[in-house]
Amino acid sequence: MKTSTKRWIELDKKHCWHPFTPQTQWCSPDFEPLMLVGGKGVWLEDSEGRRYIDGNSSIWCNIHGHGHPAIIAAMKAQLDRVCQTSYLGYAHPLASELAARLCGFFPDGALNRVFFSDDGSTALEVAIKMERQFRIQTGQGPRQGFIAFDNCYHGDTMGAAALGGVSLYFDRYRAAGFRVTHVSSMDELQNLPQEVIDGAAAVVIEPIVQGVNHINVWPQGMLSQLRQWTEQRGIHLILDEVMTGYGRTGKMFACMNENVVPDFLCSAKGLTSGYTPMAATLIREEIYEAFLGDADRAFYYGHTFTAHQLGCATAMASLDVFQNERVLEAMPPKIALMRQLAEQACRTSDYLGAFRQAGMVMGIDLTRRDGSPWPVDWNMGTRACIAMRAHQLLTRPIVDTLVVMPPLCISEDEIRMMFDALVRGVEDACRAAEQLGC
Numbered sequence: 001m002k003t004s005t006k007r008w009i010e011l012d013k014k015h016c017w018h019p020f021t022p023q024t025q026w027c028s029p030d031f032e033p034l035m036l037v038g039g040k041g042v043w044l045e046d047s048e049g050r051r052y053i054d055g056n057s058s059i060w061c062n063i064h065g066h067g068h069p070a071i072i073a074a075m076k077a078q079l080d081r082v083c084q085t086s087y088l089g090y091a092h093p094l095a096s097e098l099a100a101r102l103c104g105f106f107p108d109g110a111l112n113r114v115f116f117s118d119d120g121s122t123a124l125e126v127a128i129k130m131e132r133q134f135r136i137q138t139g140q141g142p143r144q145g146f147i148a149f150d151n152c153y154h155g156d157t158m159g160a161a162a163l164g165g166v167s168l169y170f171d172r173y174r175a176a177g178f179r180v181t182h183v184s185s186m187d188e189l190q191n192l193p194q195e196v197i198d199g200a201a202a203v204v205i206e207p208i209v210q211g212v213n214h215i216n217v218w219p220q221g222m223l224s225q226l227r228q229w230t231e232q233r234g235i236h237l238i239l240d241e242v243m244t245g246y247g248r249t250g251k252m253f254a255c256m257n258e259n260v261v262p263d264f265l266c267s268a269k270g271l272t273s274g275y276t277p278m279a280a281t282l283i284r285e286e287i288y289e290a291f292l293g294d295a296d297r298a299f300y301y302g303h304t305f306t307a308h309q310l311g312c313a314t315a316m317a318s319l320d321v322f323q324n325e326r327v328l329e330a331m332p333p334k335i336a337l338m339r340q341l342a343e344q345a346c347r348t349s350d351y352l353g354a355f356r357q358a359g360m361v362m363g364i365d366l367t368r369r370d371g372s373p374w375p376v377d378w379n380m381g382t383r384a385c386i387a388m389r390a391h392q393l394l395t396r397p398i399v400d401t402l403v404v405m406p407p408l409c410i411s412e413d414e415i416r417m418m419f420d421a422l423v424r425g426v427e428d429a430c431r432a433a434e435q436l437g438c
């Protein structure tokens with residue numbers, strides 16, 4: 001190992017604190033974190049000069065690959081103009097253009113307002129706070145309940161965490177939040193007590209596919225059913241498209257798979273193709289109108305970096321790439337190839353069970369030879385992903401579900417290499433575990 005790599009690992013273990021990470025295990029002497037230093041297309045490079053396919057789009061963000069020349073050029077041009085100006089009291093051309101462009105994805109002004117923020121969690125906070133204030137200002141004050149789904153994930157700030165359904169992450173914080181009722185399905189939703197339904201302001205859902213919940217794909221038609229159900233009861237629909245937005249499921253937004261228009265659409269990760277932090281919450285005009293009139297009706301909320309100039313320039317460039325490279329049009333054969341290779345891998349490998357897919361989002365379950373699950377405390381998902389590194393693939397599991405979510409620009413050859421590496425890593429890790437008995 002190079003001395004520089006050694007030094008960076010030492011400093012990391014001495015001073016850094018990683019997200020969602022048991023630090024004792026991370027800092028143990030035999031764990032060598034990769035130091036990522038570069039990226040081009042779907043490939044990432046570490047400080048030792050090794051290259052890897054970015055199999056989970058750098059935690060579900062990257063859309064067009066790393067170092068895309070058109071995006072880099074737009075960012076560099078913006079750097080020469082200005083990086084950040086206050087959006088509090090001022091406007092700027094890029095935010096105007098970007099907002100109009102995002103609204104343009106929904107015809108007839110169905111979603112006509114954009115509130116910019118910084119990341120997925122804040123995109124949700126915006127929607128939650130707007131929803132609560134909307135009810136107060138439209139004479140429905142007591143209607144403040146939220147309904148969310150079991151094992152949902154909507155981010156980690158307090159408001160977003162209060163919605164969250166994964167108990168390991170959120171149980172400790174939920175009491176600090178607001179009233180949220182969790183359900184597992186449309187059936188359970190429909191059977192909620194009448195007072196919960198009458199007191200509900202909004203239903204929040206990750207449309208088409210829940211990411212953190214082991215890539216759980218909802219039954220086809222569920223989203224449009226949910227839209228109908230909420231509409232009939234005056235309940236708003238907040239869609240968390242933080243992971244699914246910007247092409248990931250094969251449409252620009254996942255809700256377009258079922259021709260659904262929500263009341264709020266929260267987006268972040270892929271908005272800038274992951275190049276800068278940036279989020280956008282899209283809102284229906286009639287919700288916006290409840291904030292008009294006297295100054296005390298305004299939405300008193302915002303972040304310092306709201307509508308960051310460099311972020312807006314990057315988002316515009318990323319949307320240009322969708323058009324110029326006909327990205328969505330190129331996806332169907334890649335989606336089909338991923339399905340075919342996953343079917344083949346699950347059929348031929350002793351250690352792969354079921355898989356779930358929505359566009360270019362996929363989860364594959366690790367199993368033992370007899371098809372039963374591994375003991376959770378063996379951390380086989382993590383071990384398999386670490387073993388994949390030797391075959392030039394990086395991804396991160398959700399417990400024992402392997403996540404396959406490459407940048408949309410991945411080529412068919414690279415998809416084949418990715419699955420090949422995945423299967424080999426799985427075989428290496430699972431055989432070793434069988435031999436050692438853990």
Ligand SMILES: *Cc1c(COP(=O)(O)O)cnc(C)c1O
Binds near residue numbers: 119120269
């Ligand atoms: C990542 C994610 C979030 C949170 O976004 P951050 O940028 O990490 O705050 C919220 N919802 C979903 C569905 C996500 O995948």
